[in-house]
Amino acid sequence: MTATKIEWQLFICRACGLIYNEEEGDPDSGLAPGTRFEDIPEDWECPLCGVTKADFEPFEKPNIQVDAAVINNNSNKTPGIIIVGAGIAGWTMAEAIRQHDTTTPITIITACSGDVYHKPELSVAIGRKISDDSLIKNRGTESAKELGINLLPNTFVVGLSAKLKTVRTTRGSFKYKKLILAQGAKSTVPNGIPPEMTWRINHFSSWHGLKEQLSTKAQSIVIVGAGMIGCELAENLNSAGHDVTLVFRGSWPLAKLIPEITGKRLLETFEAQGIRCISNASIEQTKVIEAQENQTCGLYELRLSNSELIEANQIVSATGLQIDTRIPVMAGLSCDNGIAVNSSTLKTEQDDIYALGDCISLAGESCRFVSPILKQAKVIAAQIRGEADQLYHHEQPRVRLKLDTCNLIMEGQPIKNIPWTTVNHDEQIILVEQRQDDRCVSKIELSRAS
Amino acid sequence: MHAAAVENENILGSPDSILKNVHNFAREKLAPVANKIDQEGYYPVAEMQSLGQLGAFSGHLDRYGTQFDLALKNMESISRYCGSTGFIAWCQNVCGLYMEQSKNKALLDRLDDQAFAKHLGGTGLSNPMKSLTGIETMALHATATKGGYHVSGTLPWVSNIGKNQYFGAIASVKNQDGSHSHEIFFLMDIDETVALNKCPKFSGMEGTSTWGVTVENYFVGEANIIADPALPYIKNIRPAFILLQVGWGLGVIQGAIDSCREVEAGLGHVNQYLHNRPDQLEDELLELRERALDLAKTPYSPEKDHLINVLDVRAQTSELSLKASESALLHQGARGYLMESDVQRRVREAHFVAIVTPAIKHLRWEMAKLMKETMPA
Numbered sequence: 001m002t003a004t005k006i007e008w009q010l011f012i013c014r015a016c017g018l019i020y021n022e023e024e025g026d027p028d029s030g031l032a033p034g035t036r037f038e039d040i041p042e043d044w045e046c047p048l049c050g051v052t053k054a055d056f057e058p059f060e061k062p063n064i065q066v067d068a069a070v071i072n073n074n075s076n077k078t079p080g081i082i083i084v085g086a087g088i089a090g091w092t093m094a095e096a097i098r099q100h101d102t103t104t105p106i107t108i109i110t111a112c113s114g115d116v117y118h119k120p121e122l123s124v125a126i127g128r129k130i131s132d133d134s135l136i137k138n139r140g141t142e143s144a145k146e147l148g149i150n151l152l153p154n155t156f157v158v159g160l161s162a163k164l165k166t167v168r169t170t171r172g173s174f175k176y177k178k179l180i181l182a183q184g185a186k187s188t189v190p191n192g193i194p195p196e197m198t199w200r201i202n203h204f205s206s207w208h209g210l211k212e213q214l215s216t217k218a219q220s221i222v223i224v225g226a227g228m229i230g231c232e233l234a235e236n237l238n239s240a241g242h243d244v245t246l247v248f249r250g251s252w253p254l255a256k257l258i259p260e261i262t263g264k265r266l267l268e269t270f271e272a273q274g275i276r277c278i279s280n281a282s283i284e285q286t287k288v289i290e291a292q293e294n295q296t297c298g299l300y301e302l303r304l305s306n307s308e309l310i311e312a313n314q315i316v317s318a319t320g321l322q323i324d325t326r327i328p329v330m331a332g333l334s335c336d337n338g339i340a341v342n343s344s345t346l347k348t349e350q351d352d353i354y355a356l357g358d359c360i361s362l363a364g365e366s367c368r369f370v371s372p373i374l375k376q377a378k379v380i381a382a383q384i385r386g387e388a389d390q391l392y393h394h395e396q397p398r399v400r401l402k403l404d405t406c407n408l409i410m411e412g413q414p415i416k417n418i419p420w421t422t423v424n425h426d427e428q429i430i431l432v433e434q435r436q437d438d439r440c441v442s443k444i445e446l447s448r449a450s
Numbered sequence: 451m452h453a454a455a456v457e458n459e460n461i462l463g464s465p466d467s468i469l470k471n472v473h474n475f476a477r478e479k480l481a482p483v484a485n486k487i488d489q490e491g492y493y494p495v496a497e498m499q500s501l502g503q504l505g506a507f508s509g510h511l512d513r514y515g516t517q518f519d520l521a522l523k524n525m526e527s528i529s530r531y532c533g534s535t536g537f538i539a540w541c542q543n544v545c546g547l548y549m550e551q552s553k554n555k556a557l558l559d560r561l562d563d564q565a566f567a568k569h570l571g572g573t574g575l576s577n578p579m580k581s582l583t584g585i586e587t588m589a590l591h592a593t594a595t596k597g598g599y600h601v602s603g604t605l606p607w608v609s610n611i612g613k614n615q616y617f618g619a620i621a622s623v624k625n626q627d628g629s630h631s632h633e634i635f636f637l638m639d640i641d642e643t644v645a646l647n648k649c650p651k652f653s654g655m656e657g658t659s660t661w662g663v664t665v666e667n668y669f670v671g672e673a674n675i676i677a678d679p680a681l682p683y684i685k686n687i688r689p690a691f692i693l694l695q696v697g698w699g700l701g702v703i704q705g706a707i708d709s710c711r712e713v714e715a716g717l718g719h720v721n722q723y724l725h726n727r728p729d730q731l732e733d734e735l736l737e738l739r740e741r742a743l744d745l746a747k748t749p750y751s752p753e754k755d756h757l758i759n760v761l762d763v764r765a766q767t768s769e770l771s772l773k774a775s776e777s778a779l780l781h782q783g784a785r786g787y788l789m790e791s792d793v794q795r796r797v798r799e800a801h802f803v804a805i806v807t808p809a810i811k812h813l814r815w816e817m818a819k820l821m822k823e824t825m826p827a
Contacts (some may be wrong), residue, residue, distance in 0.1 A: 195824040
């Protein structure tokens with residue numbers, strides 16, 4: 001006779017969580033190793049809490065992966081520098097400190113995996129077929145090893161006490177000598193769309209989720225918001241073969257940043273590519289028409305403020321960024337479009353807490369571009385070393401949108417209520433500028449791609 | 451002042467005098483029996499009743515002015531001298547809260563007996579709280595019957611209960627075809643049909659009258675319903691339920707700091723080499739208490755940020771309890787290692803602060819869940 005060997009099963013006590021392993025049995029109560037659950041007498045009791053066999057249910061061991069970086073963490077014993085956030089700002093900050101100081105303990109605490117990637121690439125990565133491997137420049141654990149720092153990935157900061165110099169997280173509390181906030185900003189979710197129905201492309205993980213969904217077949221995509229990210233995504237996803245509709249509040253794309261003459265040209269360029277543009281509109285309500293099943297995408301219906309109904313397989317919101325103020329406010333830091341920092345030292349209102357990148361505001365203005373970050377990191381590193389004379393001078397970065405069909409370059413800081421002067425307007429190039437006190441304060445150039 | 455608070459004051463005196471009376475009772479009457487409770491499992495019914503008459507368990511109730519700060523401070527005073535009693539004080543407080551928030555007239559009629567501890571009531575929400583956040587499955591099951599429900603199942607450990615007492619419990623209701631329908635929250639009166647099973651001996655928290663509870667087709671009628679369906683109700687009371695536990699933990703921490711200071715005169719010259727000295731711990735306790743009292747101003751706030759703040763304060767209470775009680779042991783040395791030492795008892799109490807639902811690991815799991823951005827699946 002050939003007996004088929006059945007694998008040993010586990011059973012969990014619903015009352016206290018004790019696990020009965022058939023292979024081990026329960027010799028203390030007379031169940032020899034190898035006693036099958038079905039052979040246990042009904043009046044057998046849980047060795048821990050005393051409930052009976054009927055209160056047990058089959059149990060499967062979950063597959064748990066523990067981050068090696070978390071196991072190695074020992075920063076609580078020697079307070080050093082803590083950096084919150086492992087985006088470009090966080091990693092740049094760690095590098096800037098390590099250039100002059102290889103011994104102070106540094107811990108990066110981040111809600112994400114900590115992998116190093118260049119966020120601006122996300123808005124164009126799908127259309128340009130950039131692979132995950134080339135987006136991820138380095139694994140977070142590798143970078144941490146190279147810089148000799150502790151990385152706490154997948155860890156949320158839940159509390160901050162400036163007085164006790166303690167950061168509280170979902171993996172325990174950590175004392176710091178200096179704290180640097182580099183946690184970035186969160187994408188807003190527009191009214192009228194529940195968050196579980198709309199992607200926001202501000203992190204690798206959410207970008208990757210959208211990419212996976214789009215990999216099955218060409219789909220209809222509604223992009224809400226025509227700021228820089230919305231425009232880049234619209235053109236990029238359209239070029240990848242998807243059917244894109246861009247819905248925005250203004251009369252033309254980038255309405256908050258560029259004047260009508262350039263805006264209308266951009267609108268024409270988008271429409272010429274087959275992107276449907278719905279201006280002066282917002283989303284009133286969103287509902288699921290068909291649920292998503294397996295690899296098949298679902299279908300949403302959006303009702304717009306102009307009463308129009310549109311359908312989409314995917315909804316992407318790009319309506320702007322805002323910072324989560326819970327933690328800064330708790331620590332006594334004031335927030336105005338970001339965490340308020342001294343414009344020269346980048347120190348917050350609390351001693352020993354600095355901030356940089358997307359989460360800060362300089363004189364009430366946020367500046368959510370990559371280019372100032374390196375300078376900011378160098379200044380903070382110097383300030384921490386005690387080089388008080390190394391100060392930050394903010395310059396509005398030159399911004400170029402990542403579009404394939406046209407070049408849009410913005411320089412300077414546009415000022416509300418100052419009229420735009422058209423310097424050049426022809427089929428190829430539109431050039432406008434704002435002048436104040438006989439000086440050009442901001443300039444926009446839109447040209448067709450050659 | 452809130453009209454209900456005025457009424458409370460007329461019956462019991464001002465909040466300050468309640469705090470003073472409760473503190474004095476805890477120091478003078480409870481502290482001497484703390485070891486009897488801990489070592490012999492003495493259930494301090496008489497002491498709880500005295501505390502109730504002094505107003506220790508009524509302040510947080512809407513009927514008496516929704517003064518959660520008063521409840522937190524009273525529990526701190528109690529557990530400063532006995533953590534086991536502090537824990538059942540929390541049970542008593544939340545059981546009263548369940549009854550009052552039910553808005554069920556039959557339960558409201560019984561509320562004063564609970565508020566002033568004429569009767570003692572417990573709470574069996576450890577399992578459902580874990581179940582509802584996805585950590586384990588529900589232990590009690592119910593089926594609808596004429597005029598109510600029949601409930602069956604076993605809860606492994608419920609504190610502050612005994613024959614003729616009662617506690618708040620939650621059961622998941624099954625449809626006739628066995629599928630899940632919803633949850634009900636009810637007050638289980640421990641009559642002759644309810645079996646109380648002796649629990650295994652724990653390392654601490656003796657004297658809390660903790661039992662395993664088994665019922666089979668236990669009938670729950672209208673008069674005992676706290677909430678049906680239970681989920682919206684639980685969402686509403688959850689931050690208050692968790693925040694109240696903080697008062698109990700604060701007392702354990704304060705007691706540990708007291709023990710550090712107690713030996714300062716004799717051992718200060720060597721204790722100076724220890725980390726987590728009493729002044730440092732006191733600073734942390736002050737900050738924690740301040741945050742808790744601030745949250746106590748809006749105990750039922752539905753904001754997600756409020757819930758995260760409450761979970762954060764609760765987790766910090768556990769961390770500081772562990773740190774302070776260990777430090778007390780190191781400060782007292784051999785004296786604190788004696789089996790009947792307050793310090794030894796407090797180490798075990800602090801462990802319980804950290805593992806009871808919501809345990810540190812559950813709090814962190816829940817905070818991580820709440821802080822994660824919601825995206826399409």
